Amino acid sequence: MPRIDTAGPANTVYLGLGSNLGDRRAQLRAALQELIQGRISIIAVSSLYETQPVGFADQGLFLNAVVKANTWLEPRQLLDLAKSIERRLGRKPRFRNGPRELDIDLLVYDALRLREPGLELPHPRMAERAFVQIPLAEVDGRPLAPSSAVRLVEPPSWASF
Secondary structure, eight states, X not given: OOOOXXXXXXXXXXXXXXXXXXXXXXXXXXXXXXXXXXXXEEEEEOOEEEEOOSSOOXXXXXXXXXXXXXXXXXXXXXXXXXXXXXXXXTOOOOOTTOOOSOEEEEEEETTOOEEETTXXXXXXXXXXXXXXXHHHHHHTTOOOOOOTTEXXXXXXXXXXX
16 A cells, blocks of 8 residues: 555545435435544535446436535545445445445546555546546536436535534
8 A cells, every 4th residue: 555645735525426225315425424434524525416227227317416526534534434434324335236225436536546455546447437527527627517317406505414
């Protein structure tokens, strides 16, 4: 694992949030609150987007968003925090690409390239997924490429506390 500078400026990270079970919007808002309590400083939150499931089609639509944040946590610590938030907020173990109460994916961690068991940076499938690319472009201020796979549901004000 590369050494992360925790004495210098914070590391910029991008997290993907998704939910397709229960009160999806409330789950994503609760995840934001938990991230803030977990030493994550949120810089920007994308709009909410509704998307079709990937991999296993026989399930409900997802709400997705991307968060741009700063942290001094190392990548593994950040991943562990994300997984513990998922569990605390009620995510149940299911099959790959199945329905979920909450999903928090570590997409990008500065310019770090990392491949180790259970953690690959940048996220290996994010370039294939409009539900990641469109909100990611939004929080970075880049032009959004329209996609029929992603429907805008609510502007970034959904995340206001």
